[in-house]
Amino acid sequence: MLSVFENEPYPDFSQSVPQQKMREALAFVSGQLGKEYPVKVEGREVETGKKVVSINPSRPEQIIGTAYSADSNMAERAVEIATEAFGSWSLVSAEERAGYLVKAAAIMRRRIYEFSAWLTLESSKNWLEAYADTAEAIDFLEFYAREAIRWGGAHPTTPAVGEENEVRYLPLGVGAVISPWNFPLAIMAGMTAAALVTGNTVITKPAEQTPIIAHKFFEILEEINLPPGVAQLLCGDGEIVGEALTGSPKIRFVCFTGSRDVGIHIYERAAKVPPGQKWLKRSILEMGGKDAIFVDEDADLDAAADGVVAAAFGFGGQKCSACSRLIAHTAIYDVLLEKVISKASKLTVGDPAENASLGAVIDLDSYAKIRTYVNTIGVSEGRRVLGEDLPETPSGGYFVSPTIFADVQPDSRLAQKEIFGPVLSVIRCVSFEEGLSIVNGTDYGLTGAFFSNNRAHIEKAKREFHVGNFYVNRKCTGALVDVQPFGGFNLSGTDSKAGGRDYLGLFLQAKSVCERW
Ligand code: NAD
Numbered sequence: 434m435l436s437v438f439e440n441e442p443y444p445d446f447s448q449s450v451p452q453q454k455m456r457e458a459l460a461f462v463s464g465q466l467g468k469e470y471p472v473k474v475e476g477r478e479v480e481t482g483k484k485v486v487s488i489n490p491s492r493p494e495q496i497i498g499t500a501y502s503a504d505s506n507m508a509e510r511a512v513e514i515a516t517e518a519f520g521s522w523s524l525v526s527a528e529e530r531a532g533y534l535v536k537a538a539a540i541m542r543r544r545i546y547e548f549s550a551w552l553t554l555e556s557s558k559n560w561l562e563a564y565a566d567t568a569e570a571i572d573f574l575e576f577y578a579r580e581a582i583r584w585g586g587a588h589p590t591t592p593a594v595g596e597e598n599e600v601r602y603l604p605l606g607v608g609a610v611i612s613p614w615n616f617p618l619a620i621m622a623g624m625t626a627a628a629l630v631t632g633n634t635v636i637t638k639p640a641e642q643t644p645i646i647a648h649k650f651f652e653i654l655e656e657i658n659l660p661p662g663v664a665q666l667l668c669g670d671g672e673i674v675g676e677a678l679t680g681s682p683k684i685r686f687v688c689f690t691g692s693r694d695v696g697i698h699i700y701e702r703a704a705k706v707p708p709g710q711k712w713l714k715r716s717i718l719e720m721g722g723k724d725a726i727f728v729d730e731d732a733d734l735d736a737a738a739d740g741v742v743a744a745a746f747g748f749g750g751q752k753c754s755a756c757s758r759l760i761a762h763t764a765i766y767d768v769l770l771e772k773v774i775s776k777a778s779k780l781t782v783g784d785p786a787e788n789a790s791l792g793a794v795i796d797l798d799s800y801a802k803i804r805t806y807v808n809t810i811g812v813s814e815g816r817r818v819l820g821e822d823l824p825e826t827p828s829g830g831y832f833v834s835p836t837i838f839a840d841v842q843p844d845s846r847l848a849q850k851e852i853f854g855p856v857l858s859v860i861r862c863v864s865f866e867e868g869l870s871i872v873n874g875t876d877y878g879l880t881g882a883f884f885s886n887n888r889a890h891i892e893k894a895k896r897e898f899h900v901g902n903f904y905v906n907r908k909c910t911g912a913l914v915d916v917q918p919f920g921g922f923n924l925s926g927t928d929s930k931a932g933g934r935d936y937l938g939l940f941l942q943a944k945s946v947c948e949r950w
Contacts, residue, residue: 435535438576440913441542441568446560446788455560458546459786462554470500470648472668474507475514476661481507485668487645490557490793491784491830497555500644502669508636508677511665515607515634516683518662523604523632527585530630531578536657537626538574541567541650548618551646556617557792557830559785562748565911566619570650572914573623573932580937581630590945597948602941604632605715606685609678611671611699613691614795615751617643620719622650623931624688629664631940633685636665638675640691642795644668671695679703682710686940688717690753693851693877693924696720700927717939719753719926721851722879724900724909725872726756729865729885730764733906737884738772740908741857744882746780746835747910749791750855751799754880754902754910754919758841758848759859760868766861770839773857774819777835784830793830794854800831803854806847807836815841815858843871851877865890873899879921882909901925 444451471478483502489495503511522530541548545567552563588600608628612621621639628635639647651666667674679687679702687703689696696718703714726744728737744756761769785792794800804823811817820836833854841847841858848858862868865887872881882904883894891905901921902912912919918933920926929939 435531435579435582438579438915440916441571443561443564443568454546455550458550459553461547462550466498466554467496468498470498470645470668472501472503472507473666474510479507483669485641485644487555487643489554489830490795491786491832493830495554497551498645498648500648500668503667503674504669505673505677508667508674509681511636511667512607512678512681512683514662515636515665518660519604519606519634522629522634522660522663525632527581527630527632530632531581533657533659534574534578534581534626534630537653538571538578540653540656541571541574545571548646548649551649552618553785553792555643555645556614556795557785558748559790559792560788563785566616569616569619569914570622573619574626576914576932577623577626577630577937580934584631584937584941595949597950599946601944601946602938603944605940605942606633606712607683608633608635608686608688608940609675609684610635610637611675611678611687611689611691612637612639612647614640614642615748615753617646618650620690620931621647624690625650625664627937628688628940629659631937633940634663636667636678638667638669638671638678641670675699676702680707682707684714685712686715686717688940690719693721696926697924715939717927717929719920719929719931720924721877722753722755722921722925723758723849723851723875723877724754724756724880725758725760726882726884726909727760727868727872727894727898728762728765728769729868729883729887729890730762731886732765732884733886734765734769734772736906738769738776740882740884741773742776742780744908744910745857746777746791746855749794749833750857751794751853752910753925754912756882756909757852757857759857760862760871761859762865762868763861763863770818770859773859774837777819777837780835782832782834791832791835791855793832795831797831799853800827800833803833803852803856806852806854806856807833810846811836811838811856814845814847815839820856843874849875869894869897873897876924877921878923879925880904880909880912882907899923901928901930
């Protein structure tokens with residue numbers, strides 16, 4: 434019997450012991466850099482013609498590792514292998530499947546600083562952000578293990594005389610998990626774990642920018658001796674491996690987290706029924722956001738400024754939950770803006786291995802996109818009050834310092850498009866009602882927060898602030914597994930809730946069984 438689920442605690446990195454552990458882990462991982470990671474097909478390592486070189490965004494000349502890319506034939510073969518493995522894995526009891534996840538969690542917990550150090554180097558997360566990513570991966574493993582047992586148990590039905598009725602939840606089949614680079618461990622491991630613990634077999638395609646941490650996770654899955662074919666890792670291009678998986682007639686479901694455009698593309702592709710496909714594919718899609726913090730006229734402005742700065746600039750604004758719009762009531766607009774600028778200007782930008790507040794943004798493409806928003810669109814659509822023009826060629830890593838545009842119009846590109854960098858747009862509203870309508874005035878609906886001391890406004894915002902994760906008087910980032918199940922509305926996704934109690938249902942189908950006697 435498993436103990437009650439508890440979230441993995443975080444260390445206090447102002448203390449010398451965790452600092453020492455992180456430095457040791459970084460030194461250890463630095464000695465492991467530059468290795469090659471072949472594709473594994475049927476247990477054999479294959480060095481394909483194409484590779485993805487993973488680099489440290491803070492020091493692009495540093496190679497984290499080289500992952501060989503799969504091609505569409507390999508994807509097809511992986512689907513066949515997974516289909517074969519499904520026959521026996523789907524019959525394994527929920528308790529036994531859960532046991533695998535708990536063992537994987539225990540191994541990751543023993544290596545928590547090492548995994549965090551890989552994240553610091555591969556995705557440019559500072560110590561706490563990296564640790565939180567690993568801790569969340571452990572939480573997903575532990576939580577879904579317990580949830581799988583619950584879903585695998587008895588489910589009540591209304592009694593009928595002369596009949597024995599029951600509902601059982603069955604796995605779906607072979608799933609494709611397609612993950613992003615911004616939580617390259619937690620989201621990749623969480624989606625993979627949810628798929629396999631429910632009795633499905635799974636092929637995981639991680640983001641091109643962060644293949645090495647995915648290989649590290651799959652090393653753990655090998656160590657726990659998952660039966661062959663239950664979980665396969667295929668690194669490579671989304672347009673090649675991802676397309677091959679989402680279009681395959683033998684894929685039963687796609688579980689994706691990433692951008693809006695790719696999510697919509699997968700949704701349309703998965704909706705087509707190719708010849709030979711016997712089902713309608715299920716799509717579980719978590720997509721982008723344009724998240725807002727709305728500050729009312731009577732709010733605690735210091736608390737609000739702290740929340741805004743943490744949510745806008747933590748991990749360089751590269752969380753889907755990041756605050757990219759600050760909507761401030763005109764009565765407190767100027768005072769709040771000053772506080773936000775003052776706090777944001779104290780953040781340090783630099784090597785996250787040295788625990789700077791913000792590391793680099795993930796890659797050159799991302800840097801170039803943010804540069805266009807900062808240098809061109811931003812200055813034409815807002816008043817820049819923090820940050821400076823970015824050079825075309827960044828010296829060293831892809832660093833962007835916190836940037837704030839004030840007096841932004843709610844319908845401008847700055848206020849509507851997901852920039853995915855440390856860029857905050859500040860919007861003035863003249864009333865609570867107007868603020869609420871600005872909040873809801875994008876295509877997204879992922880996270881949001883409201884700072885206020887007005888009970889009537891708080892209750893109305895709880896009802897009408899249309900996001901999947903809504904917070905009152907705190908920041909809009911930092912959701913914890915089963916504390917704040919996570920996922921958004923509208924074009925932020927298919928309304929699922931990762932780390933919530935209904936999540937595993939998305940990987941299952943209910944069978945109603947009736948015996949007359
Ligand atoms: P992305 O959409 O560029 O890539 C995500 C994954 O999709 C990658 O593995 C990529 O290789 C793959 N892919 C690309 N083209 C594909 C195709 N044609 N077919 C199949 N797969 C394909 O996203 P990203 O840049 O890695 O991640 C950032 C985005 O993810 C942001 O928009 C962010 O808001 C979003 N995100 C959302 C959540 C959430 O829970 N809603 C969480 C994290 C990130």
